[in-house]
Amino acid sequence: MNTLNEAYKAHPLHLGDIIPLDFSSYPSLPESHAWSQAIDENFSFNDPASSSIPVIDLMDPNATKLIGLACENWGAFHLKNHGIPLGVTQGVEEEVQRLFSLPTEQKLKALRSPSGATGYGIARISPFFSKCMWHEGFTIIGSPSHDAEKIWPDDFARFCDRMENYEKQMQIIAKRLTEMMCEVLKISEEKRKWIGASDISGALQLNFYPSCPEPNRAMGLAPHTDTSMFTILQTPSSGLQIFKEGKGWIPVHPHPEALIVHTGDFLHIMSNGRFCSPLHRVMLNENSKRYSMAYFYSPPIDYVVSPSVTKDLSSAARFRDVTVKEYIGIKAQKFADSLSFIST
Ligand SMILES: C=C1C[C@]23C[C@H]1CC[C@H]2[C@@]12CCC[C@@](C)(C(=O)O1)[C@H]2[C@@H]3C(=O)O
Ligand SMILES: O=C(O)CCC(=O)C(=O)O
Ligand SMILES: [Fe+2]
Secondary structure, eight states, rough: OOOOHHHTTTTTTGGGGGGEEEEEGGGSSSSGGGHHHHHHHHOOOTTTTSOOOOEEEETTTTTTHHHHHHHTOEEEEEOEEEOOHHHHHHHHHHHHHHHHSSHHHHHGGOOTTOOSSEEEOTTTTTSSSSSSSOOEEEEEEEOOOOHHHHTTTOOOOOHHHHHHHHHHHHHHHHHHHHHHHHHTTOOOHHHHHHHHHHHOOOOEEEEEOOSSSSSSGSSEEEEESSSEEEEEEOSSOOOOEEEEETEEEEEOOTTTEEEEEEHHHHHHHTTTSSSSSEEEEEESSSSSOEEEEEEEEETTTOOOOOOOOOOOOOOSSSSSSSEEEHHHHHHHHHGGGHHHHEEE
């Protein structure tokens, strides 16, 4: 049994909070998905040209330092020269499109169970919002064969091969990035041992946002921070926005052949608040659908996440120690208040 799966099992959802809408049958926006008020009242729209996250070349001799700066200032960056063959990415994108263009009843065969973490369904954060999101997802932890088999009983091998291969590639980059971030944060060798040792520390989320009849009144993915150390995102289209204090919502337009990396809650804790865990959301488009692949990387579930504080500085730990598993449980209950819940 997979470890991350275990952690989510303890926090079941209601079935009503899992089943996506059959979006193709709605020529206008249903009330259940109309967010107009929330968008008008709470969010400011930013001038798209005013700022954007940095682009970092993984081969740059200064990459470690630049990544540290980007995590401090933005909590996000584009990563180019990451070494993932274009064919691998294209193969995964093809499968994502093949999966989400299936009729709803076929996708529902792999519907996530209330106590499960993997399979087809809406975002886990949905119960925290009164309106529904214009989004469907498919979560993979380790091998997707158990879920893919339900959708394509005779023809699931290609999907699984491509996803597993992508997960392997993501893990290689994730380990490298983790070492670099630990370097910046001066995390001890003892606390880094898991990086080489663990082989499943990630979850792959396939996201699909159908074209939307009223994109300005709807929400692709509502504002949230990720329950990961960092997330590696791949998408061919715009729509993602990151909230930057003092600036507002910054659009993140994909950079050709680069990955988008952004920090999550665990790195915020480990860095004692130095790296932010940026609030982000996904906006929609009227004429085109959008998809993305997000790889969430975290330490193993029993790992104790603790702030790295150097003795010489007057920096007291801002958070108490928490295991990955315990924090996943806190996030399932407290959502946006989780970090303040563990602050000292
Ligand atoms: C490993 C993860 C990370 C999860 C939960 C679990 C599997 C699916 C991920 C997402 C994907 C969609 C946004 C999010 C906020 C959601 O609702 O499900 C993510 C969440 C988190 O970052 O907490
Ligand atoms: O689709 C995107 O660009 C972002 C997805 C996301 O935030 C997530 O899966 O947690
Ligand atoms: Fe996210």
